[in-house]
Amino acid sequence: MVKKKEYGLKEADDEVWDKVQDLLRARICQNSLPENMDGTFQSQREHLTDLIRRCATIGESNSALVIGPSGAGKTMLMSSILSELAKDSKISGNILQVHLNGLLQTDDRLAVQEITRQLRLENTIKDRVFGSMAEKLSFLLEALKKDEGKSQSILFVLEEFDLFAHHKNQTLLYNLFDISQSEQTPVTVIGLTCRLDVVELLEKRVKSRFSHRQIHLFHSLSFEQACKVCEDALTLPLNYLSKKFCTEWNSHVKEFLQERIVENSLRHLYDLDKSIRSVYSILLIPICRLGPSHPRLDSADVLDALKMSSCDSKSAMLQGLTILQLCLIIAMKHLAELYEGSNINFEMVYNEYQKFVQKKSHSIQCFGKPVCLKAFEQLIVLELVRPVEGSGFTGAKLTPKEYRSLKLLVTPLQVVETLNSFSGCPSELKMWATNPLPS
Secondary structure, eight states: OOOOOOOOTTTOOHHHHHHHHHHHHHHHHSOOOOGGGTTTTHHHHHHHHHHHHHHHHHOOOEEEEEEOOTTSSHHHHHHHHHHHHHTOHHHHTTEEEEEEETTTOOSHHHHHHHHHHHTTOHHHHTTOOOSSHHHHHHHHHHHTOOTTSOOOEEEEEEETHHHHTTSGGGHHHHHHHHHHHSSSSOEEEEEEESOTTGGGGSOHHHHTTSOOOEEEOOOOOOHHHHHHHHHHHHOOOTTTSOHHHHHHHHHHHHHHHTSHHHHHHHHHHHHHOOSHHHHHHTTHHHHHTOBTTBOSOOHHHHHHHHHHHTOOHHHHHHTTSOHHHHHHHHHHHHHHHHSTTSOBOHHHHHHHHHHHHHHSTTTSOOOOHHHHHHHHHHHHHTTSEEEOTTSSSSTTOOSOGGGSOEEEOSOHHHHHHHHHHOTTSOHHHHHHHHSOOOO
């Protein structure tokens, strides 16, 4: 028997690091519930498992909504339950799964096409013409009946459930809930949504056929759990590669997570978003940079990941503006600081811009009022500037464009920081942003 070669972090080659990256990226990118989180949603897990189990074993139809904020773990929990039930042959062999997403199936026609595809009944339908969706769904379900005439149990999982409520007449939801109320086919419909008022979106006829069973999930991840999730995601099994390599790596992971910079970064991210998804997002860049020349996780990579994950959209948008638009933003910034709480209009902004251009005419191009007004209107479209309610933007529109009250939607600090980090910005604008012109 050939003895397995032992190697450490420094001796590992590209092939070893590729295997490490494959395992770690799979853990982070796949939508699976971390092992130490299994008991977090225990009551919700038992409730959903029982619904699916009863549908598969005794043919009991039902419907339910899983409601919780974005990132709370709705899809992750559902995937975990289905993976667990797939190990039970009595259940996996007796139930079919159909997964729909409101972002992908934007109307009922696309949804029925996807149902047909996932049930593998394209050849059964072929060129048949159906009078209604109810007729088509009934035909699909009838085609699934077994030799003994028993109906096949089906689980429908509808992600972004609230988007299906915006389909015309809610025909798909009506038919699915109607089938789940009837005895013709064992069907369980589970909707996942982040809208608490989703039931109010349903039409009366749809609402009457829904079971009104609601299962709520909330962010329950503590900071200690978040740190443990990171450690579990990065830890390698001792038999995955060389035992020496895995032991050294696991020791390094513990030291890495105890570094002050890493802990502070995790705390900052946790304070912004308590979801497992956000915790994983900070690990992806450090993992992707691993290799023979970079054999350890680096806190600098974590800072880069944090910077990218918490990117300020308004600041990023400011860097895409023209020099003229930046001038108008800076002028409005100074006016907002000068006239705290008072209304600002385009005429005031243009006058401030003119003062600046007159002083810097040798380096900054001067534009006329029509061009400036057009550039300013683009800032409103980009939602960097917002009209004040009741200022003549609605109703009779009696107030001329130049005198309608406006509000700047970026903070003075955002403006200054963006200009300082923007390499293509003229130095005159950077100076003007921090030093207002004398009155």
